[in-house]
Amino acid sequence: MEQTVRVGNRTAYEWLAALPAFLVLVFVVILNSSHALHAQLLQLGEGVWDGYFQLRTDPVLPSCNPTMDIDAQLARLVAEANAQQDDEWDLFEEEPADPAVMRQSLLAAQEQCLQKHALYESTVDRVTPAVRVFRAIELSVAEFGEFGLSAQRIMLAVLVLICGLTALFRRHHIALRPMETAMDYRVASGAQLLASAILFYSVYSFREVAFSAGVEVTTQHSILHHLWIVGFAFILLLSLYQFLFIPKDAKPGGSFLKAQLAVPLYATMCIISGVYFISAGHSAGIGIYLNQMMELSQLFLNVGLYVWIGMLLKRTELAQVVFNLFRPFNLPPEMLAVAVVAVAAIPTAYTGASGIFVIAVGGLIYNEMRRAGARRQLSLAATAMSGSLGVVLRPCLLVVIIAALNNEVTTDQLFGWGVKVFFLTTLLFALMALATRQGPMRLDTPDNVFPQFLQALKPLVPYVFIIGITLIIYAVALNAYLDEFSAPFILPVLLLVILIYERLGQEKAALKRENLNIEYVENRLEQSWSDLRRGNDSIEKTIREATTETTGHIGALLMLMGLSVSIGGVVERAELMSMVPTSFESIWVAMALLVAILVVIGMVMDPYGAVILVSATIATIAYDSGINPVHFWMVTLVAFELGYLTPPVALNHLLTRQVVGEEEVRLAKEESAGMSFWYRHERILLPLTTMAIALTIVAFVPLAIGYD
Secondary structure (H helix, E strand, O other): OHHHHHHHHHHHHHHHHHHHHHHHHHHHHHHHHHHHHHHHHHHHHHHHOOOHHHOOOOOOOOOOOOOOOHHHHHHHHHHHHHHHHHHOOOOOOOOOOOHHHHHHHHHHHHHHHHHHHHHHHHHHHHOOHHHHHHHHHHHHHHHHHHHHHHHHHHHHHHHHHHHHHHHHHOOOOOOOOOOOEHHHHHHHHHHHHHHHHHHHHHHHHHHHHHHOOOOOOOHHHHHHHHHHHHHHHHHHHHHHHHHHOOOOOOEOOOOHHHHHHHOOHHHHHHHHHHHHHHHOOOOOHHHHHHHHHHOOHHHHHHHHHHHHHHHHHHOOOHHHHHHHOOHHHOOOHHHHHHHHHHHHHHHHHHHOOHHHHHHHHHHHHHHHHHHOOOOHHHHHHHHHHOOOOHHHOOOOHHHHHHHHHOOOOOHHHHHHHHHHHHHHHHHHHHHHHHHOOOOOOOOOOOOOHHHHHHHHHOOHHHHHHHHHHHHHHHHHHHOOOOOOOOHHHHHHHHHHHHHHHHHHHHHHHHHHHHHHOOOOOHHHHOOOHHHHOOOOOOHHHHHHHHHHHHHHHHHHHHHHHHHHHHHHHHHHHOOHHHHOOOOOOOHHHHHHHHHHHHHHHHHHOOHHHHHHHHHHHOHHHHHHOOOOHHHHHHHHHHHHHHHHOOOOOOHHHHHHHHHHOHHHHHHHHHHOOOOOHHHHOHHHHHHHHHHHHHHHHHHHHHHHHOOO
């Protein structure tokens, strides 16, 4: 009984923490679906009732009189015209009103009036009860969509604050190394306390500036201002508590200098930007840039959806089923690494960014590599790079954001180039992995490989069927196809369908095992359905755990993105880019300098914040220097991925360490001790070298051969 109570309390606590984020994410999915549904309803209405747009509102009776006496009206108008001419002294002699012309005008007006009344009567007759019911549904969907669009900024602010608070509570923010010692906790908590105080002071200052500017503040912006203040007040209080009370299991001692690496990246960015803005007399700076983030609320809400998608994918067996297809071939570790990285590009494109995919499936990739006999350094390299090749493929959210911020490029152009870049990077990774292999390359494929492969293929068939049916339903019902615009609201539903299928299969298997066990006593057979399925994760538990994990990741990512935008504001206001010429006579020099800047940006900023910064500052320099906009943005994407794999930050390696555990990284170092420099640092060097060569080719080969 006590265990049941504890489990129930834990469930209630998890839902209490995750429910607000869950409701926001579900609301966004429904909102995006409603837009597609409304378009279909309008099309259906027009197909059933010709001229449905006239029936969407009740017609208004025309005010004109279709039975007016033309002669009486004409006489009145002529009398008025003559009286006006007699009363007015005019320097210009005007001709008297022509009764014939006035009669024609009255007749034309009467004809138009008759047409209006006829249209009114026919419209009234066409507004049948069926039309009224359909119209009520269609207008309700339209009103919901309009409400959702107006509330998106507030929803994003709620998501940022709640998930940021959750990430802080769990100490889940992204840092160069985790907190272990008492000094780590004290220094990291102190930095977060300072960052929280700066954030609170900035948003409060921004409210004072906005309300004292003499410009009317809309209700929505007023709500946003107070949301920021209340939310960051709670974050400040929690930061103070964590600074005063460190965990009891923290290791004693620690180094102050080493503890700097445990400070979350968002806190470092906040302190840097906060110190700059406050010293410049612009204390509201961070608050202003956070509000600018709200202007792209739809895109950043999609980031939250993609994180949720990744966490739902993590809890399906789909990735495991796909991995099972490779097992019959007994691929050497290097070839398996190439296959894994190439195949992982597809789900990476659908989860929005490389970091999200590493969080979702990185642990599985590492375990499968180890099971195949791969050394730890190679397994860590493949895991870190597993999300790097898919960011250029359709329908990656990062590319959509680039196209939304830059009119010079379209998603079709970027994705067209992206396919070529994907094949290039895949080939380079294969060559590097095979060239640095340990021992001879042997492919010991068993004789019965194809029967085993077909056996491994069977579990994949239901998934293909489920995915196909779901996508067909969306295509037929909502005219929505899985592309860069519909993926954020289709994929969550698709993964929920897959999870329901898997959990129902588990419950049926559990029931079958229960029924076959004849030794169960009678009261055991009469237990409730919830008790019967306790041996397997229910769909409710799966969604709850996925959403709970999602809140922490969303908080870490969105806080990092928001402060990346602030760092971009520092770069912009400090006019640091003014040190770079606005254009270059040599396109080669321009490309070389821009590549270096882009890699550095990728090393220290998250992808979404970096795209906003580059769009505002660097892109124009590239265009003015003669660099093709599509070429520039493909270079940017590859440079960012190289930055995410490059120390000292190396975000993808940080996330890899987070999902595989510190112990595996330590064992990898011990396993490679005494080997050459390459193998001791293979987890860093293999992805780094591959992407560096890819970036060099992508940046400079098109300049040599020309864009045509």
